[in-house]
Amino acid sequence: MRNATVSRDGGRWYISFCVEDAVAEAAPNGKRPVGADRGVAVAVATSDGGLYDRVFASPGETARLKRLQQRLSRSLCVHGRNRRSKRRDVVRARLGRLHARIRSRRADFAAQTAVRLVRDHGLVAVEDLRVRNMTVSASGTADRPGRNVRAKAGLNRAILDKGWGGLLLALEHAARYHGATVVKVNPAFTSQTCNACGHVARESRESQAVFRCVACGHEAHADVNAAKNILAAGLAVTGRGDLAAGRSVKRQPPERLAACTRLSHGNPHL
Known part of the structure; x- marks a missing residue:
C-alpha cells in the first residue's frame, strides 16, 4: 500500500487505498475501433450508431435541489455568511x-459505459476536450460584463452534469484491463464536418440531434456524424504512429490510408 485517503461525502465517511495492482496491461484485443462523441443532449454517441445516456437526477430530486438551495440562500441572508445556525447546517x-x-449515479454510468466500449472495441477515439476551460463562467467583471451569461451558465451545467471528464478517466482506466487503446484527437470542426463528403459548414448542424449537409444532403444523427469524424481522426493519428492529440508531420503509406478510410466507414472485411 502506498497511501490512504480519508474523505467524507454526503454525510458518509470513506477510506481509499492507493496500491500497486501489479497487473500488466492486457494484450491488444484486436477488435474493431470506434469513435465516441460526448454531448449534452446525449451523454455518449458512438460511430456505430450507439447512444448512451442516463438521467442522474429525477424531476422530483431536481425540484428538491432547487428548494434546498433557495432555503440555504435565505438562511445566508438572515444569519450572515460568517454565522452558523442549526437550520443552515441541516439544509x-x-x-x-x-x-x-x-x-x-454519474460515476456508475461512466464506469459501465467505459467498460462496454473498451470491452467491445480495440481502439476508442475521443475528442481532446479541455472541460475546465469550456465550463468557465461568462459573467465577466463589473467593468467588462459577459455576454449571453444565462445561456453559457446553462451549457456549463449540462456539460458538468454529463460527466465528460469522468468518462475519459474511466475509459483510460478500463482500457488497461481489456486490451484497448484510448486516442484523443483534435476536436476542431468534428461536429460541423459531413462524414459522407467532408464538407465543413456550421449550417449543416441544424440542431443537437440533426445533421444535414448543405453540400451533399447527407442526413444523420448529429452526434453519430461527429463520432464518425472522431473515429476517422483517431485512425489517422494511429496511422502516423503517434497516439496524441497533436497531429504528426509524418505521412502514412497510401495503402494504410485507404484501409483506414474503408474501416472508418464500417467495411466488415477489414
Whole structure:
C-alpha cells in the first residue's frame, strides 16, 4: 500500500487505498475501433450508431435541489455568511446527501459505459476536450460584463452534469484491463464536418440531434456524424504512429490510408 485517503461525502465517511495492482496491461484485443462523441443532449454517441445516456437526477430530486438551495440562500441572508445556525447546517447536510447520490449515479454510468466500449472495441477515439476551460463562467467583471451569461451558465451545467471528464478517466482506466487503446484527437470542426463528403459548414448542424449537409444532403444523427469524424481522426493519428492529440508531420503509406478510410466507414472485411 502506498497511501490512504480519508474523505467524507454526503454525510458518509470513506477510506481509499492507493496500491500497486501489479497487473500488466492486457494484450491488444484486436477488435474493431470506434469513435465516441460526448454531448449534452446525449451523454455518449458512438460511430456505430450507439447512444448512451442516463438521467442522474429525477424531476422530483431536481425540484428538491432547487428548494434546498433557495432555503440555504435565505438562511445566508438572515444569519450572515460568517454565522452558523442549526437550520443552515441541516439544509447543507440534506443538499450534500442529495448531491452525493447524483454523483454516485454519474460515476456508475461512466464506469459501465467505459467498460462496454473498451470491452467491445480495440481502439476508442475521443475528442481532446479541455472541460475546465469550456465550463468557465461568462459573467465577466463589473467593468467588462459577459455576454449571453444565462445561456453559457446553462451549457456549463449540462456539460458538468454529463460527466465528460469522468468518462475519459474511466475509459483510460478500463482500457488497461481489456486490451484497448484510448486516442484523443483534435476536436476542431468534428461536429460541423459531413462524414459522407467532408464538407465543413456550421449550417449543416441544424440542431443537437440533426445533421444535414448543405453540400451533399447527407442526413444523420448529429452526434453519430461527429463520432464518425472522431473515429476517422483517431485512425489517422494511429496511422502516423503517434497516439496524441497533436497531429504528426509524418505521412502514412497510401495503402494504410485507404484501409483506414474503408474501416472508418464500417467495411466488415477489414
